[in-house]
Amino acid sequence: xxxxxxxxxxxxxxxxxxxxxxxxxxxxxxxxxxxxxxxxxxxxxxxxxxxxxxxxxxxxxxxxxxxxxxxxxxxxxxxxxxxxxxxxxxxxxxxxxxxxxxxxxxxxxxxxxxxxxxxxxxxxxxxxxxxxxxxxxxxxxxxxxxxxxxxxxxxxxxxxxxxxxxxxxxxxxxxxxxxxxxxxxxxxxxxxxxxxxxxxxxxxxxxxxxxxxxxxxxxxxxxxxxxxxxxxxxxxxxxxxxxxxxxxxxxxxxxxxxxxxxxxxxxxxxxxxxxxxxxxxxxxxxxxxxxxxxxxxxxxxxxxxxxxxxxxxxxxxxxxxxxxxxxxxxxxxxxxxxxxxxxxxxxxx
Numbered sequence: 001x002x003x004x005x006x007x008x009x010x011x012x013x014x015x016x017x018x019x020x021x022x023x024x025x026x027x028x029x030x031x032x033x034x035x036x037x038x039x040x041x042x043x044x045x046x047x048x049x050x051x052x053x054x055x056x057x058x059x060x061x062x063x064x065x066x067x068x069x070x071x072x073x074x075x076x077x078x079x080x081x082x083x084x085x086x087x088x089x090x091x092x093x094x095x096x097x098x099x100x101x102x103x104x105x106x107x108x109x110x111x112x113x114x115x116x117x118x119x120x121x122x123x124x125x126x127x128x129x130x131x132x133x134x135x136x137x138x139x140x141x142x143x144x145x146x147x148x149x150x151x152x153x154x155x156x157x158x159x160x161x162x163x164x165x166x167x168x169x170x171x172x173x174x175x176x177x178x179x180x181x182x183x184x185x186x187x188x189x190x191x192x193x194x195x196x197x198x199x200x201x202x203x204x205x206x207x208x209x210x211x212x213x214x215x216x217x218x219x220x221x222x223x224x225x226x227x228x229x230x231x232x233x234x235x236x237x238x239x240x241x242x243x244x245x246x247x248x249x250x251x252x253x254x255x256x257x258x259x260x261x262x263x264x265x266x267x268x269x270x271x272x273x274x275x276x277x278x279x280x281x282x283x284x285x286x287x288x289x290x291x292x293x294x295x296x297x298x299x300x301x302x303x304x305x306x307x308x309x310x311x312x313x314x315x316x317x318x319x320x321x322x323x324x325x326x327x328x329x330x331x332x333x334x335x336x337x338x339x340x341x342x343x344x345x346x347x348x349x
Contacts, residue, residue: 021062021120030123031059043279047292050285057286058131065091069115070107078102095131098154099143100124133177136161137255137287147271153338156246161255169201190250192219192258215239225261226301230324241330256284264301268317
C-alpha cells in the first residue's frame with residue numbers, strides 16, 4: 001500500500017510539473033491526471049481509484065502562459081497543421097491534443113511580431129481522453145498499440161456518453177461542446193440508444209447540426225451487451241465501412257455498456273492487446289456514469305468469442321461478425337481506415 005501511495009504522489013508531482021507547457025521542445029506534456037495515470041499503469045486498481053460518480057475523465061489542459069504582450073498564439077503540429085488562437089489574460093489553454101505529437105508555438109503581438117516561442121511533446125500513453133463540454137466519458141478510439149507495434153489512427157472514431165437527454169431529446173452538449181466536436185471534424189453520429197421506448201428522445205437528426213449525419217442503430221440493454229446485440233452489427237458496420245462517414249462519434253446513454261461492447265469488438269479487430277481492452281473499458285469509471293463498472297464485462301466477452309473459429313482474438317471476433325451477417329468488405333474497410341494513415345492528412349494523423 002505504501003508503494004502505491006508513493007507512486008500516486010510521484011505521479012501527482014509529475015502532473016503538476018508538466019501541465020504548464022514550457023518553452024523547450026523537449027518538454028513532455030501528459031493529458032492524464034495523476035489518478036488516471038495510476039489506473040492506466042495498473043488497470044486492476046481502477047475501481048479503487050475511480051467510482052463512476054463524478055466527472056474525472058477529462059484531460060489536463062496544457063497552459064502556455066507569460067504571454068502578457070501577445071495577441072495571438074500560432075500552434076503548429078509536427079504534421080504541419082497550424083492553428084491561430086486568441087491570447088486571453090496572457091495565456092492560452094490547449095486541450096484535446098494528439099498523443100505522441102510534437103507541437104511548436106510562437107506568440108505574436110498585434111503587429112505580427114514574434115515575442116515568444118516554444119514547444120512541447122504530448123506523451124504517447126493512451127487513451128486520448130477528450131474534453132467536450134456537456135458530455136461525459138469522451139475519448140478517441142485511436143492511439144492504442146496494435147500487435148504489429150503500430151498505433152490505431154487517432155482522430156477518426158470517438159466514443160462518448162449521450163449528447164442529449166434520454167426520452168426528452170433535450171440537448172446536454174453545450175454550444176462550446178458542439179464547437180469542440182465540429183473542430184474535431186465529426187461528420188457522423190452513431191446513436192446506440194433504443195428507439196422502441198423513446199430512449200433516444202425521438203431524434204431524427206444530430207444535436208451537432210445538419211452538417212452531421214445521424215445514424216440510429218439501437219442496441220438492447222440489460223447485460224450481455226455483445227451477445228444480445230449481434231443482429232445490430234451488420235447495420236453498424238455499413239456505417240463503419242464507409243470512409244465518407246469519418247470522423248465519427250458513437251455512443252449509447254453513458255458511453256460505457258453498449259458503447260463498451262462496440263469498442264471491445266473494434267479494438268479486437270485492430271489487434272489491441274487484452275490488457276488495453278481492460279484499460280479502455282475501465283477508464284469509463286472516470287466518467288460520470290452513475291456507478292462502478294468492473295472487469296467482468298470484458299471477461300464475459302472474451303469467454304463468449306471462444307466459440308468462434310480463429311487462432312487469435314482478432315480472427316475470432318472477425319468470424320463472429322461474419323457468422324452474424326456482417327459484410328466482410330465492411331470489416332476490412334474499417335480495419336483499413338483505422339490502421340492506414342496514408343490517405344489522411346492533417347490532424348487526422
